[in-house]
Amino acid sequence: MIGHLTRSERQLTLYMLLAVVITGLAMLVAGKDDSLGVHGALVMVVGIAAIFGVIAEFFEPEPTENRLDSYYDEPSRIGIVFAMAWAAFGLFVGAWVAWQLAYPSLNFEAGWTSFGRLRPVHTTSVIFGFGGNALIATSFYVMQRTSRARIPDQISPLFIVFGYNLFCLLAVSGYMIGVTQSKEYAEPEWYADIWLVIVWVTYFVVYMRTLLHRKEPHIYVANWYYLAFVLIVAVLHIVNNLAVPVSFSSAKSYTIFAGVQDAMTQWWYGHNAVAFFLTAGFLGMMYYFLPKRAGRPLYSYRMSIISFWGITFFYLWAGSHHLHYTALPQWVQTLGMTFSVMLLVPSWTAAANALLTLNGAWHRVRDDATLRFMMVAAVFYGLTTFEGSFLAIRAVNSLSHYTDWTVGHVHAGALGWVAMITFGSIYAAVPWLWKRENMYSPRLVEVHFWLALAGTIVYVLAMWNSGIIQGLMWRTYASDGTLAYSFLDSLVVMHPYYIARAVGGTLFLIGALVGCYNIWMTVRAPRQPMAGPEADYPEPRVPVGSVPQAAE
Amino acid sequence: MQIERDPVSGYLTTGHEWNGIKELNTPVPRIVWFFIAVTHIWALGYWLLMPAFPLGSTYTKGLLNADDRAAVTESVRQAQAARSGWTDELMSKSYAEIQRDQALMAEVRRSGRALFGDNCVACHGENGQGAPGFPDLRRSSLWGATPEVIAETIRVGINSGHKDSRVSQMPAFGRDQMLQGSQIQEVLAYVLSLSGPAGPRPAEMVEAGKAVFAANCASCHGDDAKGKLDVGAPNLTTGYWRTGGSGASLHGVLWDGLRGQMPSWEGRLSPVDRKILTLYVVDLRERHQ
Ligand code: HEM
Ligand code: HEM
Numbered sequence: 001m002i003g004h005l006t007r008s009e010r011q012l013t014l015y016m017l018l019a020v021v022i023t024g025l026a027m028l029v030a031g032k033d034d035s036l037g038v039h040g041a042l043v044m045v046v047g048i049a050a051i052f053g054v055i056a057e058f059f060e061p062e063p064t065e066n067r068l069d070s071y072y073d074e075p076s077r078i079g080i081v082f083a084m085a086w087a088a089f090g091l092f093v094g095a096w097v098a099w100q101l102a103y104p105s106l107n108f109e110a111g112w113t114s115f116g117r118l119r120p121v122h123t124t125s126v127i128f129g130f131g132g133n134a135l136i137a138t139s140f141y142v143m144q145r146t147s148r149a150r151i152p153d154q155i156s157p158l159f160i161v162f163g164y165n166l167f168c169l170l171a172v173s174g175y176m177i178g179v180t181q182s183k184e185y186a187e188p189e190w191y192a193d194i195w196l197v198i199v200w201v202t203y204f205v206v207y208m209r210t211l212l213h214r215k216e217p218h219i220y221v222a223n224w225y226y227l228a229f230v231l232i233v234a235v236l237h238i239v240n241n242l243a244v245p246v247s248f249s250s251a252k253s254y255t256i257f258a259g260v261q262d263a264m265t266q267w268w269y270g271h272n273a274v275a276f277f278l279t280a281g282f283l284g285m286m287y288y289f290l291p292k293r294a295g296r297p298l299y300s301y302r303m304s305i306i307s308f309w310g311i312t313f314f315y316l317w318a319g320s321h322h323l324h325y326t327a328l329p330q331w332v333q334t335l336g337m338t339f340s341v342m343l344l345v346p347s348w349t350a351a352a353n354a355l356l357t358l359n360g361a362w363h364r365v366r367d368d369a370t371l372r373f374m375m376v377a378a379v380f381y382g383l384t385t386f387e388g389s390f391l392a393i394r395a396v397n398s399l400s401h402y403t404d405w406t407v408g409h410v411h412a413g414a415l416g417w418v419a420m421i422t423f424g425s426i427y428a429a430v431p432w433l434w435k436r437e438n439m440y441s442p443r444l445v446e447v448h449f450w451l452a453l454a455g456t457i458v459y460v461l462a463m464w465n466s467g468i469i470q471g472l473m474w475r476t477y478a479s480d481g482t483l484a485y486s487f488l489d490s491l492v493v494m495h496p497y498y499i500a501r502a503v504g505g506t507l508f509l510i511g512a513l514v515g516c517y518n519i520w521m522t523v524r525a526p527r528q529p530m531a532g533p534e535a536d537y538p539e540p541r542v543p544v545g546s547v548p549q550a551a552e
Numbered sequence: 553m554q555i556e557r558d559p560v561s562g563y564l565t566t567g568h569e570w571n572g573i574k575e576l577n578t579p580v581p582r583i584v585w586f587f588i589a590v591t592h593i594w595a596l597g598y599w600l601l602m603p604a605f606p607l608g609s610t611y612t613k614g615l616l617n618a619d620d621r622a623a624v625t626e627s628v629r630q631a632q633a634a635r636s637g638w639t640d641e642l643m644s645k646s647y648a649e650i651q652r653d654q655a656l657m658a659e660v661r662r663s664g665r666a667l668f669g670d671n672c673v674a675c676h677g678e679n680g681q682g683a684p685g686f687p688d689l690r691r692s693s694l695w696g697a698t699p700e701v702i703a704e705t706i707r708v709g710i711n712s713g714h715k716d717s718r719v720s721q722m723p724a725f726g727r728d729q730m731l732q733g734s735q736i737q738e739v740l741a742y743v744l745s746l747s748g749p750a751g752p753r754p755a756e757m758v759e760a761g762k763a764v765f766a767a768n769c770a771s772c773h774g775d776d777a778k779g780k781l782d783v784g785a786p787n788l789t790t791g792y793w794r795t796g797g798s799g800a801s802l803h804g805v806l807w808d809g810l811r812g813q814m815p816s817w818e819g820r821l822s823p824v825d826r827k828i829l830t831l832y833v834v835d836l837r838e839r840h841q
Contacts, residue, residue, distance in 0.1 A: 145570070145571040146570040146571050146573070148570075148571070216568075216570055217568075218568045218570075220568075220570040220573065221575075288573070291573050292571070292572065292573055296560075297558055297565055297573070297574035297575055297576050298573065298574070298575040298576065299561070299576055299578055300563075300575075300576055300577070300578035300579070300580065301566050301568075301575040301576065301577055301578075302577065302578065302579060302580045303578070303580055303581075303584070304575075306580055306584065306588075325620070329603070329611065330602070330603045330618075330619070330620045331602075331603040331604050331605060331606060331611040331612070334598065334599065334602050334603055334604045335604065335605075337598075338594075338595035338598050338599065338604075339595075341591055341594065341595065342588075342591045342592060342595055344587075344591065345584060345587045345588050345591055348587075349580075349584050356561075359560055359561060360558075360560030360561070477631075478662060478663070480635065480638060480659050480662065480663065481631055481634040481635035482635065482659075482662070482663035482666060482667075483663075483666045483670075484666065485666060485669075486665065486666045486667075486668070486669025486670045486673075487669065487670050488669045488670075488673055488678070489666075489669060
């Protein structure tokens, strides 16, 4: 993993890891009576394991002089492996909590397996573990190629990937031992948050430095989105996590915001986590991998401009649609609602741009499951954003809020859009990154596609039904003016839908496991010379234009 | 870097290329502009009509003068007015009168079911049948079984922290070393013999237990063990055990004591709703017998 670093860079890596171990030790000592100490010990163990890893490779031969001539793909490869590992884990936990909702005793009565703890384990593992690693890995890949420049730094990209995963590990292990800020999607406590700030600012700097080294005169759309993702997530993360620790020996902190301001900050964050993490970043992925795989030019540069500026501008106002009919002043709700509706047009423009790009390549969509993943993702993106704008209307939200309809919307986006575009992009990128002719088994990609699609449809349909029934039951009055149903009555009706959702989720999980196996076998396959690898260099070695990317 | 014409769509490229990806310079379709216009005009209209923008310490009120708080207050008022026909009747009549009025009791059963479902089933079970530690409301009567007593229990709760809360406490005879292990076995044998055949328990053990009971328990549970309403000490002779009734669970009560907690509902449920629940519980009891 560090074979491409020079001796002095390896030394520097060791010093950095030593600093990590010392930080862990400090946390352990300061927080010995607190969960902070547990996390200190975890940081130490991870740091020491990494030191052993580096030492094991320390005396391997140094890289050749020309290492800087090629793209820097090691961080992307590591990121993809992490992404798939988190997918397997996070989807497993997702399926587990789904079964728990149908059969509550599946929590086996332990604290750490209770629904309240496993739920954030699920959301963090899939969004940040799976999604985040996939975004980091593909952003490095795409940024270098569309800039025709190698990442100028050697250690920092590795620092970003490993540092980011340390954050995810602290987050997920923390929930299980009861460490949380209780802010959805921002649950990790102050020390993990500070660590993520360091990692993320490094990410931003590396991204900018590569972009500044670019040899293309223009910046491709995919990079606009990736950049918006990196920049805005930094801002969101820092603002929403402003908090005062109880003491430096305690894992607990309290946010500096109070009351309705706290709620508004949280959902400004929460919604833009959806916008810039789950949308902008993955749009970046789509804008590169979809035309690339389809072998078609992007349908419209001008539509890209409309959607990019529309999406980035309108999303930032829309957070208050998560707080309709709450203590939040009505005028803030009005703004959230109207901007959400205006957001629909640029969102659909982005989806349409992707689908129209496929004109002239529909036969490939038919034959190639990888491209079909991306096509279906674009369709679900359109569907989810339409649904989102609809749910943001106050009258609709008064029915949907607190119900499974929201959960259905979330997973139409999460499974149909986020996961599908990621799987498609990963299947495209893996052979390119590991210099293989093709995936180990295109048939298994096909199997994965159908499992994922079936799982998503079952999941989403079950939640739409259950959500709407739930919402209606809660607001049904008998003729005498009293509520017709108790909450328990609605739970009884939910039960079959919860079973259906769990079945759908299990299908989706199996699909992802098939994908892990396929990727693993591809990576292990003997390295074959692939068609035209000369193209995959920052400095063209053959005349420009004559070397299409080696897609199978 | 040259501009080409795409054979499929017929549009020109922009002339840029990144890693083999080109872009067409397709104009933005009319329909996109159309919907941008529609959504923006709609939003503008909405901003004019509804509260929309902050102005320092106040905000633009909108032409419709809409106000969420006023709207909610109004709809709560309307809902109450719609219910007032039968709820007024419910509040003005006595328990006995209501119980005789079949139409009113039908309302009680219907609305009571939802109220009971939302507030009580978590502890007392779907049909009030209880669970270990939580009394079966169809059979148990710690404090009495009249509607007035039940209404008061619901209002103030038991060991609830309400200022008028009912207070009950079964001492921890074993843990606090008031009785020895053998005495606990004996009194347990005696207590069990009150509601059923003593079974395998030797008669002299029951006899010894009787003495222990008279010395330690009768003050609360009464000489005849039929319970005392004023301290919430249950009748031990009915064969119904709120704590489950196995030898082990009863032994647990004698060893560790018992102090059940029932929330107070005053302030959480309106007087009408509490009256409905009272009647609902009374009705459950009657239908059970
Ligand atoms: C035009 C775009 C979109 C709009 C206007 C929108 C709007 C909404 C609305 C109104 C809610 C429900 C809030 C509530 O009642 O609590 C919601 C929830 C949510 N949406 Fe979207 N949505 C959009 C796109 C997406 C996409 C593409 C995703 C990707 C996965 C997504 C993920 C979520 C999540 C995770 C939640 C749940 C938040 C929570 O309560 O935890 N949304 N969205
Ligand atoms: C195997 C597939 C999956 C299953 C079975 C599953 C299941 C669940 C369940 C049961 C919940 C809790 C819902 C509730 O509280 O009522 C949940 C929440 C959530 N999941 Fe998943 N999930 C899956 C995949 C994903 C993926 C891939 C993502 C994101 C990329 C995701 C993102 C979320 C989010 C954001 C929430 C919180 C929703 C909210 O607060 O409204 N899930 N999931």
